[in-house]
Amino acid sequence: MSRIEIKSGGAIVRTLRVPGDKSISHRALMFAALADGDSVISGLQQGLDVGATRGCIEALGVSTETQGDELIVHGVGVGGLSEPGDLLDCMNSGTTMRLLSGILAGHGFLSVLTGDRHLRIRPMARILDPLREMGALALGRDEDRFAPLILRGGTLRGLTWKMNVASAQVKSAVLLAGLHARGTTWVEEPKATRDHTERMLSSMGVEVLKEGECRIGVTGGSRLSPAEMTVPGDPSSAAFWAAAALLVPGSRVTIKNVSLNPTRTGFFRLIERMGGAVELTTTGEAMGEPVGDITVEYSQLTGIEVGEDEVPSAIDEFPVFGALASMAKGETVITGAEELRHKESDRIDTLAGELRKAGVVMETFADGMKISGGAKLSPARFESHGDHRLAMALGVLGLAIEGGCEVAGAEAADVSYPGFWKELLS
Numbered sequence: 001m002s003r004i005e006i007k008s009g010g011a012i013v014r015t016l017r018v019p020g021d022k023s024i025s026h027r028a029l030m031f032a033a034l035a036d037g038d039s040v041i042s043g044l045q046q047g048l049d050v051g052a053t054r055g056c057i058e059a060l061g062v063s064t065e066t067q068g069d070e071l072i073v074h075g076v077g078v079g080g081l082s083e084p085g086d087l088l089d090c091m092n093s094g095t096t097m098r099l100l101s102g103i104l105a106g107h108g109f110l111s112v113l114t115g116d117r118h119l120r121i122r123p124m125a126r127i128l129d130p131l132r133e134m135g136a137l138a139l140g141r142d143e144d145r146f147a148p149l150i151l152r153g154g155t156l157r158g159l160t161w162k163m164n165v166a167s168a169q170v171k172s173a174v175l176l177a178g179l180h181a182r183g184t185t186w187v188e189e190p191k192a193t194r195d196h197t198e199r200m201l202s203s204m205g206v207e208v209l210k211e212g213e214c215r216i217g218v219t220g221g222s223r224l225s226p227a228e229m230t231v232p233g234d235p236s237s238a239a240f241w242a243a244a245a246l247l248v249p250g251s252r253v254t255i256k257n258v259s260l261n262p263t264r265t266g267f268f269r270l271i272e273r274m275g276g277a278v279e280l281t282t283t284g285e286a287m288g289e290p291v292g293d294i295t296v297e298y299s300q301l302t303g304i305e306v307g308e309d310e311v312p313s314a315i316d317e318f319p320v321f322g323a324l325a326s327m328a329k330g331e332t333v334i335t336g337a338e339e340l341r342h343k344e345s346d347r348i349d350t351l352a353g354e355l356r357k358a359g360v361v362m363e364t365f366a367d368g369m370k371i372s373g374g375a376k377l378s379p380a381r382f383e384s385h386g387d388h389r390l391a392m393a394l395g396v397l398g399l400a401i402e403g404g405c406e407v408a409g410a411e412a413a414d415v416s417y418p419g420f421w422k423e424l425l426s
């Protein structure tokens with residue numbers, strides 16, 4: 001278990017790039033695997049989660065080749081995967097397990113998916129239920145609630161699935177199963193979530209149906225054309241640098257070439273509302289995604305209220321947002337965010353437990369938290385709880401604590417941002 005020491009320090013004035021977007025990288029690999037021919041992916045994120053997806057698609061009979069900075073994926077077409085000889089190890093990655101389950105439900109062979117101890121306690125009934133409804137055998141541990149999962153499917157039937165949680169992973173799993181189903185499959189989301197699946201499938205030639213913001217459909221039998229894919233930088237990784245700039249006086253950070261998909265940039269809207277100097281500049285497009293630069297300058301922040309409508313587009317940024325709120329003037333209240341309890345850790349309890357170690361005064365609720373900002377924080381020995389985003393959020397907070405902090409379990413960052421600590425400490 002690695003321990004990192006962070007010291008409070010001087011202004012951060014930098015222009016940098018962050019690793020490729022994690023959500024897009026997973027999809028690039030999976031959709032390339034389903035395409036009719038060879039796709040070329042550049043900018044693929046090199047973290048452990050995306051590595052898990054690559055390992056799984058290879059175990060399902062898809063060959064990949066690294067050529068310089070690019071990865072060639074020899075697609076086998078929708079329905080063309082082959083039975084794996086062993087368990088599919090999704091490691092820490094919910095996206096791998098949930099999206100892949102949607103694809104595997106469309107195949108007649110047996111697959112067993114497992115993951116690390118964190119993933120094996122994350123809710124899976126939300127994907128198994130619709131897949132079963134579509135005709136697949138879909139089982140899980142503890143009355144079909146958790147991994148390991150067992151899937152054996154085949155030709156599925158299209159359906160309309162009304163989701164009771166706002167989850168892009170569930171939406172994507174059902175749509176991917178829908179590609180293997182007879183007729184049209186619709187999903188209805190309670191709130192619009194990240195739409196990479198829709199954008200990327202469209203850019204590969206699939207007709208994605210949309211009625212309003214939250215009803216999305218695909219028709220079975222659609223084929224995916226191979227593509228040249230360029231993965232933009234991850235706005236969720238950029239958020240740590242934005243926070244570093246906001247916390248250290250005199251700082252100004254520009255993060256280049258990031259996905260500026262509005263379903264992902266909620267965090268930047270929130271910090272702007274707190275008084276942060278933030279500028280998003282779109283410079284182009286990649287794989288149907290707007291791409292551009294983010295510049296953030298040190299600013300004095302004021303607490304705000306965050307309601308459920310604002311949660312999905314900032315869902316992965318609440319650890320770092322909470323860290324910022326603890327340094328803002330006044331109270332920040334987050335509600336409608338119960339989903340935070342089902343991430344890589346229970347991010348309501350783990351964040352509160354860790355921030356309190358530094359003297360932050362906060363309350364937690366079933367669906368959120370209240371953070372009283374502005375207290376002078378004391379040096380702390382933080383713990384990552386095996387959660388990459390919690391580890392990085394706490395490390396960044398250390399920049400603003402006189403006397404700094406330690407983060408135990410810092411290696412968790414490798415899940416989405418290998419090299420983060422080296423870059424932060426350089």
Ligand code: S3P
Binds near residue numbers: 169
């Ligand atoms: C993701 C969706 C979100 C997000 C996760 C990645 C995706 O999860 O938290 O990090 O790639 O679709 P939920 O679908 O569970 O909200």
